[in-house]
Amino acid sequence: MDFRDRTMVRLADPEQRDRLFDQRSLENLVAAGYETAADVTGPYRAAFDELRLGVRLDRPVTAEGGWSAPGGTRQEGRFTLTGLAAGPTADVLWRGSVTVRTGAGVDRVGAVDAAPHAPADGPELTVRYRPGAGAPRPVVLPVLAALLVRESVRPADLLAESRALADALGALGAAPAPGPVPPAPRGRAQVGWLVPPAVFDDPDWPGGAAAAGPAEQRAARAAAAGRLLAAQGIALLVVPDTATSQN
Template sequence: MDFRDRTLVRLADPEQRDRLFDQRSLENLVAAGYETAAGVTGPYRADFAELRLGVRLERPVTAEGGWSAPGGARQEGRFTLTGLGGPTADALWRGGVTVRTAAGGGRVDAVDAAPLAPAEGPELTVRYAPAAGTPRPVVLPVLVALLVRESVRPADLLAESRGLAGALGALGTAAVLGTGPGTVPLAPRGRAQVGWLVPPAVFDDPDWPGGSTAAGPAEQRAARAAAAGRLLAAQGIALLVVPEAAAA
């Protein structure tokens, strides 16, 4: 089997699935999905409430039109069409990522009032003292379309990812990304996201940024992967580099 087949087999196996997602990959996933705040840290843990392989995402299409017989009243119609096909994800992950945060544990340190225009009233600035104690675990819900690729052509994969993200967003996933019990109220970047599962060897290519100051090949590879993870997270895409042990 090639890398893609091996990875899909491991995704299907609950006992092997966790080993595909190391701490850096889960950190990238959180950064791609949420406007993270200071104090959100690892260790991270993935929760796979549902994972389906080979998912075709059909986007409903709405058509509007009108017609009338000669001399008759005009009729109008609105139709929702399904079954027209759509982008395909190698896997669809619905679940969450557990993070650690001290959010909500601080106390109000000071309140300042600055006068604005008389009709608007004063503006209040509230300052919080840093929270003390052990960071508490919270769950960030995720809905991720996974693409498994042994090699990467960024332009093509970015275009494919945009189509997947749009199809997922049209499915009405607000409940998945809500702020229910045990979650932290971080602002999501979008209703859903896309993750790229790739082998470390992808970042042997010197055209990836970030590796120019690293000492050796392994360090250069890691530096390029870290830089790519940050760049892609800003686009709502999670870079999930499959660890060497799982890739073999």
């Protein structure tokens, strides 16, 4: 089996699935789907409520029409049909969540000072706040992501394929819904690239110039690519290839 087949088999196995995604990959997934300006940190923990392999995302088709019996009142209808227009295929469709930690807390009022001489338009108060204390609290972020497994990467082609997948998920109303707590979703469906570390041996990827050796350069390029892709709503998920690691 090649890298794609091996990875799909590991994804299908619940015992191996959790070990596929390291902390950097889950961080990339969160950054691709959510505004992470909030104080979001790890450890990250993935949950797989549903994981389907080889899913075609058929585009819905809307049909409108009208009919009436002779001499009767005209009736109109609008129908949404699926299965008529073939859409792109995701290697994996993951519905679940990622649990993160956030330090966002509630500040407490420390003191209220009244001005010694109230101005003519009313009393003047100065409110001093005491920052909220306590450990970061866990927040569960919904995830619905279409994943593409690739042993090699042609960025231009894969970006176009990813955009088609994101559009198909959005047309199905499948983007994560806004939640009551930060961070806020970016409002678009997530797409993830599962690739082996060897992809970033290519010196054309940015980020590796300042690294010392080949392993450090590979890691630096992967980190830089993860940041660039997250801004496009794409999560970079670097998956160790078991066949390579055993050689």
